[in-house]
Amino acid sequence: MSVQAPARARGRAPDRTGPTRIKGNGLAFWLFFTPFLVGLVVFTIVPLIWGATLSLFEAKGTVLPTDFVGLANFRHFLVDTAFLKSLRTFTVFALFIVPVTMVCSLGLAVLVNGLPRFQSFYRSVFFLPTACSYVVACVVWRLSLFNGLESGIVNQILGAFGLDAISQWLSASPYWWIVLVSVRLWLQVGFYMLLFLAGLQAIPSQLYEAAAVDGLSPGGFRMFRLITLPQLRTTFAAVLLLLLIAAFQAFDEFYNLTGNNPETRPPLVYLYNIALGSQQDFGTGSAGALVLTAIMVVAGLLQTGLLGFGSNDEGRRRFALRLRRGGRSSR
Amino acid sequence: MTAQMHIVGSGRRSTGLVLRYVVASVLALVFLIPFYAMVKTALSTNEEIYTSEFTLWPAHPQWQRIPELFADPLFLAALRNSAIMAAVSTSLSILIAALAGYALARIPHRAAKPMFMLVIIVLLVPATTAFVPNFIIVASLGWIGTLRGLIIPGLFSAFNVFLFRQFYLGFPREVEEAAYIDGAGFFRTFFTVVFPNTLPFASALTVLGLIGSWNAFLWPLVVAGNGQGAMTVQIYLSSFLTAQTFDYGGLFMAATISLLPVLLVFFILQRFLVAGIAATGLKG
Numbered sequence: 001m002s003v004q005a006p007a008r009a010r011g012r013a014p015d016r017t018g019p020t021r022i023k024g025n026g027l028a029f030w031l032f033f034t035p036f037l038v039g040l041v042v043f044t045i046v047p048l049i050w051g052a053t054l055s056l057f058e059a060k061g062t063v064l065p066t067d068f069v070g071l072a073n074f075r076h077f078l079v080d081t082a083f084l085k086s087l088r089t090f091t092v093f094a095l096f097i098v099p100v101t102m103v104c105s106l107g108l109a110v111l112v113n114g115l116p117r118f119q120s121f122y123r124s125v126f127f128l129p130t131a132c133s134y135v136v137a138c139v140v141w142r143l144s145l146f147n148g149l150e151s152g153i154v155n156q157i158l159g160a161f162g163l164d165a166i167s168q169w170l171s172a173s174p175y176w177w178i179v180l181v182s183v184r185l186w187l188q189v190g191f192y193m194l195l196f197l198a199g200l201q202a203i204p205s206q207l208y209e210a211a212a213v214d215g216l217s218p219g220g221f222r223m224f225r226l227i228t229l230p231q232l233r234t235t236f237a238a239v240l241l242l243l244l245i246a247a248f249q250a251f252d253e254f255y256n257l258t259g260n261n262p263e264t265r266p267p268l269v270y271l272y273n274i275a276l277g278s279q280q281d282f283g284t285g286s287a288g289a290l291v292l293t294a295i296m297v298v299a300g301l302l303q304t305g306l307l308g309f310g311s312n313d314e315g316r317r318r319f320a321l322r323l324r325r326g327g328r329s330s331r
Numbered sequence: 332m333t334a335q336m337h338i339v340g341s342g343r344r345s346t347g348l349v350l351r352y353v354v355a356s357v358l359a360l361v362f363l364i365p366f367y368a369m370v371k372t373a374l375s376t377n378e379e380i381y382t383s384e385f386t387l388w389p390a391h392p393q394w395q396r397i398p399e400l401f402a403d404p405l406f407l408a409a410l411r412n413s414a415i416m417a418a419v420s421t422s423l424s425i426l427i428a429a430l431a432g433y434a435l436a437r438i439p440h441r442a443a444k445p446m447f448m449l450v451i452i453v454l455l456v457p458a459t460t461a462f463v464p465n466f467i468i469v470a471s472l473g474w475i476g477t478l479r480g481l482i483i484p485g486l487f488s489a490f491n492v493f494l495f496r497q498f499y500l501g502f503p504r505e506v507e508e509a510a511y512i513d514g515a516g517f518f519r520t521f522f523t524v525v526f527p528n529t530l531p532f533a534s535a536l537t538v539l540g541l542i543g544s545w546n547a548f549l550w551p552l553v554v555a556g557n558g559q560g561a562m563t564v565q566i567y568l569s570s571f572l573t574a575q576t577f578d579y580g581g582l583f584m585a586a587t588i589s590l591l592p593v594l595l596v597f598f599i600l601q602r603f604l605v606a607g608i609a610a611t612g613l614k615g
Contacts, residue, residue, distance in 0.1 A: 039487030047464030133546035
């Protein structure tokens with residue numbers, strides 16, 4: 001396939017932002033774009049339409065619509081106490097995991113950033129669990145650390161502090177949250193530490209010098225509160241949203257640690273059990289997927305607006321600008 | 332170093348510094364406990380695992396578990412499927428996204444703008460909740476329990492297309508112009524000049540892709556079906572974990588083995604990963 005493009009006319013003012021002004025062969029664009037477009041249509045757009053259609057039908061044990069039921073699947077889903085309970089589970093989980101991860105990742109970042117030597121060694125160790133899968137971590141958490149035996153490592157540590165061993169880590173209410181939160185914390189805190197480290201290292205050192213001249217003790221808490229924290233606010237916003245979205249999509253550790261227990265069943269595990277559990281109810285499952293997708297799209301729009309696709313420094317800088325501008329005009 | 336290092340009375344500073352290293356080292360040990368527990372259990376006899384006696388290291392390390400596992404056809408199939416999935420899905424998804432991103436950024440066409448809008452809209456649709464509609468499609472295609480079903484639906488990432496478009500917008504134009512003047516077409520220019528220069532940028536995505544697909548759980552669980560066709564190593568581990576196996580030692584050894592390739596990739600390519608995350612704030 002040879003797609004010839006004539007050499008660019010000389011002397012034209014270079015346009016650094018728009019597409020190259022080479023006269024394009026219309027075919028070339030489609031040759032480059034079609035692989036993605038076909039996949040997008042077959043594996044995103046068609047499924048969405050098919051799912052939206054199924055959500056209006058009864059479809060149990062089949063992926064083809066059987067009886068038209070209107071919005072009954074949605075009504076069933078939205079007033080379903082089990083679903084509302086799964087949203088409550090998410091809320092409880094988020095109330096634990098978001099602040100804990102935030103504080104720990106910021107603490108680790110400040111700690112690592114303040115080490116003059118071996119910084120990359122400590123950073124690597126704290127980041128290492130990110131490479132581990134949820135399943136492997138769940139094997140260790142469920143059958144070793146929190147196995148409920150007296151020889152279990154966490155029970156050993158409790159014993160060292162003179163506390164009684166706990167045997168029902170995954171079968172009783174306050175305990176399972178400790179297991180569920182600690183496994184996710186261990187797996188993801190290093191990732192958020194990196195985001196905070198990048199944020200910390202982007203703070204201009206002149207700010208600290210100026211504050212020191214103004215009499216703040218270097219490295220002190222007031223310096224941290226008055227300079228470091230405000231300078232990190234865009235990182236805070238990014239981390240907060242990423243943590244919330246990740247917590248809403250929590251599946252792996254719940255599936256592998258507490259299974260289908262209605263008391264600890266976040267939305268995705270609930271959805272999985274409706275659509276792919278023993279019922280194979282694809283009508284209700286599709287309705288549920290749409291409801292959850294809608295919630296996520298709202299969160300995504302929020303993220304887009306705040307972070308510029310949460311993807312680059314440019315977006316964050318724009319976000320910071322907007323915050324500053326908004327802050328000024330609203331006060 | 333950074334702004335946090337300051338001129339304080341040297342005595343106070345060095346105690347503070349020692350304290351910092353002590354705290355950092357203790358935390359580092361705490362972070363490594365799960366790895367230690369995993370390897371220790373993998374090498375313990377099942378009797379040692381069940382006792383209430385705590386031991387620091389197994390008296391008789393059970394190394395024979397490694398050859399036992401590699402004699403298990405199901406485990407081998409799971410390792411093979413995971414490796415194929417990681418390699419194929421990472422490389423193909425990056426290539427597809429690079430091509431599409433290049434088209435949007437550099438090939439003038441009427442359709443470029445509407446197609447970019449499409450990418451932006453799709454960006455907002457979360458991939459995780461898509462497992463129900465995707466299951467429907469894959470089931471209709473008869474791909475349940477196959478590698479095709481495991482890999483192909485995940486190859487088309489609007490987010491990566493977006494990233495590549497941004498990257499190519501800032502790509503130095505002179506390089507391509509030289510190729511065009513030499514008479515190369517879009518395809519030759521892309522594959523001989525542009526794409527090779529993309530690889531440093533793509534390396535962070537590659538590491539994230541390799542680790543992410545090796546560790547993926549929800550979609551492989553949905554597609555796995557019965558049998559070995561699409562059984563990945565995570566599903567293998569999970570099926571033993573949730574079925575309350577009694578061979579804990581074997582399960583832990585399988586978990587340890589499953590972790591080794593990821594750790595290898597992680598250590599070799601960590602600097603790309605760290606740089607990539609710091610620059611883009613993205614994961615998986």
